[in-house]
Amino acid sequence: MSQIFNLQQPMVPQFQTEFVIEKLEYFPVAKHNPMYMRPYMFNVQQEAVSTLADRLDESKAGRVTPGILQGVTSGIIQPSAVGYDTVINNDWVSTRRYLFMMKVRHTDFSGMEHNNYIIGYTEYDGILPNGHIDHKLSHYINNVISTYVAVHPTPFGLQRVEKLHSTVDAVYSMNQTDVYTQRPVDLYQEIAAQDVMNFSGIPADICYAGSLVNPFNNNVVSSTSENSITSEYLSKLLTSGMHAARSKEVHMNSYSMGNDDPTEKFFVEPSLNDVAFIKRLSQMAGYKTVRPVFEFATLQHMDPTIYQRFTLYNITDEIRDPLMAQTPEVGEYWNGRDMITTKAYSLIESCVSLASKYGFTKFSFQATNTDNPAIPKASVYVLSFKSFLSLGEQDMHMMLEIFKEKFILEIFLGETNAGRVPMNMECHINIHGTTKLYLEWAGYPGTWYTIPTFAGSSFSPILSIDRNAVSASAHQLNNVLNTLVQAQQPSFY
Structure with a gap:
């Protein structure tokens, strides 16, 4: 059972934040190829x-x-x-480690309930089969998905609806x-x-x-x-x-x-500083500023019960998901300079971000404009999905239609020159796991690509190593x- 732990705020004695770590899950990191950043170029x-x-x-x-x-x-x-080298290099992909997903709930001073879904990876595989975890094990935060719970009166009583607030990628240097x-x-x-x-x-x-x-x-x-x-x-x-x-x-x-x-006024970005739990975690670790890295010992200091409550899964997506079982464990290398590699990078980055934007933790779909060569119209077929938002069936159906519409308008048409270039793709998105893309584009033979989504902030297109x-x-x-x-x-x- 979750324990509520109180964190004193000397500067604001009239209000005391109460955080609840609802769950902390670890999964073994699958095989991956080194990742490269491909900065936006004008x-x-x-x-x-x-x-x-x-x-x-x-x-x-x-x-x-x-x-x-x-x-x-x-x-x-x-x-x-x-493509330029990133921290996701040969040493990184050859080191055994875990990805983690943590859900934290708290209520702010106005009475609004907030949820934070914190996703990232560990420095190494510091968890033994018997469940013992190294207290010095470092956790690197990749992104934080924040939601809030709104309460609406209905004829059937009060209804609690979880709504997406922001998705923040944490960008920092590890080399x-x-x-x-x-x-x-x-x-x-x-x-x-x-x-x-x-x-x-x-x-x-x-x-x-x-x-x-x-x-x-x-x-x-x-x-x-x-x-x-x-x-x-x-x-x-x-x-x-x-x-x-x-x-x-x-x-x-x-x-x-x-x-x-x-x-x-015009270029506002969400900030990791606005995530109250991360801010408090950094303070308890002795930092004056927010840090996207924490040790398990700090987490246990905040909630002593987390040592007994975290969950370790020793299975991969291929075992849990029948759709993923039909895909290769690891895809093509990302160091190519050909058009299909660049196109695959652009597509997989955009698809992951779109799924995250609309609250999906997993989303599998197919898209093509080759169903009818005489009419090059884009078609999208949803295969499966999972959301962290607590929505009713009708609202979820509407969210799926919004995703399909936005994908065609904001991604598919842009990547196919308004539909004139033939493209066929299959995408399996996992926000806190591995994302896989099969791509046929402009006559190139079909190829699978995979990325460690839980470390995506390290190879985002908004990064560059060249000041000029x-x-x-x-x-x-x-x-x-x-x-x-x-x-x-x-x-x-």
Whole structure:
């Protein structure tokens, strides 16, 4: 039975947070190939920008939606064809370890009930068959899915509904390499640094205010999972960028704009600092700032009963899931520079993020536009799913339809040049396990790819090891923004 443990907050004596660790599960990590980061690269084609400007002018929508980006996304941005080494290297994949999923519940000062689903992996296999766990075993947090419970009155009484609040990926460095993040806020800050440099002559490196993570600064950066969906990432960049540029133009002579950071208004990211349980866990470990790494001893100090209550599973997805039993344990290597490897990376990143966005922990589906060669229409077939949201049958059916619609609009059409390139795929997503993708695209032979989803923040497309590449991306983005803003009529707002 779960034990409630009280954590004193000296600064706020009138309120005492009560956390309940409802479950802590461990699974052996399956075989994997080394993973490579493929940063977003702006390879801007003028035709794509002109088409986008025409669509904006025609729609008068005032914002760039994934629908407007159909067929032009890859003409502006796409993951790098070159893959760069990550911490998920040969040493990492050859080390036995466990992935973990922990659910924590608490009630905030307003009475709202919150749930945190914390997913990641251990440093090594520090759990013996008899159930003893090494108290020094480090746990690395990959992402945190946060929900809240809303209570609605119905004719049949009060109904508790769990709703998704945010999905936060934790980005931090575990090797000696400097890693730069390319979230929308980072690119916009780089644009601002370049503007200062052009105006004052101060080097951009001094002006740079973006996010650098390495083991020396212990920096942790939070990124929403939607940043891994190329069309949503570009949509946010262009829409918010145009709004920020227009706001800057309108208030050019306003004194208040001098102290107004537009990144705070247009490029807001969820933060690991907002996860109360992680914050308290870090404090108890002696850190002044939030850290995405904790030892089992700290967890046991918070709740002594967790030693007896954690669950160790010595089975894999292939044994638990009949659908997965028909798939290879490990897929193709990810170090290729060919188009099919880049396409597979983009698809699998986007699909995982979309499933996470709509509350699915597992989601298996097939998608194709080759059912009827005469009519290249995209079709999506759901094979199985599992959600951490407590929804009724009707609401869950609606969620499935939303997923299918968003997948076609925001992913499938973008990856097939608005449906003109033949593609057939099968995808088995497991948010806290292994995700597998079978892909036939543009005549390439069908190939399976697999990724350790529970470590996905280490090879996200918003990461780059090249400071100059981030600057180049910001410069090209600024050019696209200027083109789109200038093309808008006065009735843009």
